Amino acid sequence: MSNISIKTINKSHIDEVDFDNLGFGEVFSDHMFSMDYENGEWINPRIEPYGNIEFEPAMCTLHYAQSVFEGLKAFHVNDGSINLFRPEMNLERMNRSNDRMCIPRIDIDMFFDAMTTLIKLERNWIPDKKGYSLYIRPFVFGTENFLGVHPSNTYRFMIILSPVGAYYKEGFNPVSLLVPEEYVRAVKGGVGEAKTSGNYAASLLPAEIAQKRGYTQVLWLDGVEHKYIDEVGTMNIFFVIDDELVTPPLEGSILGGITRDSTIHLARDWGMKVYERRISIDEIIERSKEDRLKGAFGTGTAAVISPVGEIRYKDITLNINDGEIGPIARRLYDEITGIQYGEKPDRYGWIYKI
Numbered sequence: 198m199s200n201i202s203i204k205t206i207n208k209s210h211i212d213e214v215d216f217d218n219l220g221f222g223e224v225f226s227d228h229m230f231s232m233d234y235e236n237g238e239w240i241n242p243r244i245e246p247y248g249n250i251e252f253e254p255a256m257c258t259l260h261y262a263q264s265v266f267e268g269l270k271a272f273h274v275n276d277g278s279i280n281l282f283r284p285e286m287n288l289e290r291m292n293r294s295n296d297r298m299c300i301p302r303i304d305i306d307m308f309f310d311a312m313t314t315l316i317k318l319e320r321n322w323i324p325d326k327k328g329y330s331l332y333i334r335p336f337v338f339g340t341e342n343f344l345g346v347h348p349s350n351t352y353r354f355m356i357i358l359s360p361v362g363a364y365y366k367e368g369f370n371p372v373s374l375l376v377p378e379e380y381v382r383a384v385k386g387g388v389g390e391a392k393t394s395g396n397y398a399a400s401l402l403p404a405e406i407a408q409k410r411g412y413t414q415v416l417w418l419d420g421v422e423h424k425y426i427d428e429v430g431t432m433n434i435f436f437v438i439d440d441e442l443v444t445p446p447l448e449g450s451i452l453g454g455i456t457r458d459s460t461i462h463l464a465r466d467w468g469m470k471v472y473e474r475r476i477s478i479d480e481i482i483e484r485s486k487e488d489r490l491k492g493a494f495g496t497g498t499a500a501v502i503s504p505v506g507e508i509r510y511k512d513i514t515l516n517i518n519d520g521e522i523g524p525i526a527r528r529l530y531d532e533i534t535g536i537q538y539g540e541k542p543d544r545y546g547w548i549y550k551i
């Protein structure tokens with residue numbers, strides 16, 4: 198039995214939204230979910246009209262970023278049902294991120310109740326165009342007011358929803374990457390494996406520099422030797438070398454993506470060899486010279502599979518697969534989106550139906 202209190206809006210603003218031309222995370226649905234953490238427990242779960250929230254200037258998260266988020270999607274299925282893709286993985290990851298950031302864990306049943314109740318209420322907001330979806334953004338942050346550095350004693354957990362189109366304006370087309378020479382994203386022992394706000398603030402300047410130079414995103418090298426590849430922008434990265442897949446291992450500085458995990462599963466099931474191992478930028482340059490670098494792509498919920506057409510490192514430019522989408526990236530994109538939209542069989546039990 199749900200104990201969520203629900204206060205609905207009088208008039209939806211859905212008619213103002215152009216569902217044929219959606220960007221990413223620019224418009225939000227009519228309602229939002231909130232609950233608060235006080236005196237050691239999560240209380241007052243509620244759905245209310247989407248709108249402003251009020252805090253004091255001393256609210257600790259504004260100063261010290263004790264904050265974690267998640268991102269997943271709800272898909273419109275042609276039979277009228279709604280598909281979520283491996284949502285329990287997002288919640289488990291949120292709780293791991295929370296552990297790292299001293300934020301209290303969120304009960305799995307409470308989370309699912311909140312998310313599914315909100316999505317059902319907002320089902321009209323799920324776009325039915327293929328490639329479009331309703332992006333779900335759960336997030337949690339400290340709400341106490343103080344300036345000394347310590348964990349907050351109070352928190353708010355919220356879920357907001359945003360109908361979205363393609364993440365990159367390129368759509369499912371190859372992106373270009375610049376390897377930053379003087380910036381790193383994360384180090385082992387830091388917070389790189391947590392989906393916590395500060396990581397993204399830290400990535401803005403290098404990404405802006407890359408974009409000014411005409412590249413879509415940055416390709417991060419490790420923070421210690423500045424030699425091994427970590428991630429691409431806010432995605433995990435895979436390389437196709439000969440007919441094998443290689444992706445960096447989860448050793449503390451990389452965010453363990455759900456799309457990464459799904460990609461590894463699928464490729465192994467197709468009989469491909471998949472290696473989770475360190476891979477240096479020098480090795481990538483060598484394989485490219487030998488004509489053995491057949492492809493590269495990023496993986497993440499927002500873009501699903503994002504093929505890479507070009508990598509720039511110092512004064513070296515690598516052209517990958519002539520800037521075309523490779524067959525493996527294409528097959529993975531088709532398979533994962535096919536499962537998500539209920540067009541392909543869900544052989545792994547990845548779909549959670551609402």
Ligand SMILES: *Cc1c(COP(=O)(O)O)cnc(C)c1O
Pocket residue numbers: 268392428430431432433452453454455456457496497498499
């Ligand atoms: C969210 C995220 C990913 C991708 O994770 P998915 O679960 O596949 O969406 C990869 N890297 C970073 C830094 C991220 O924030």
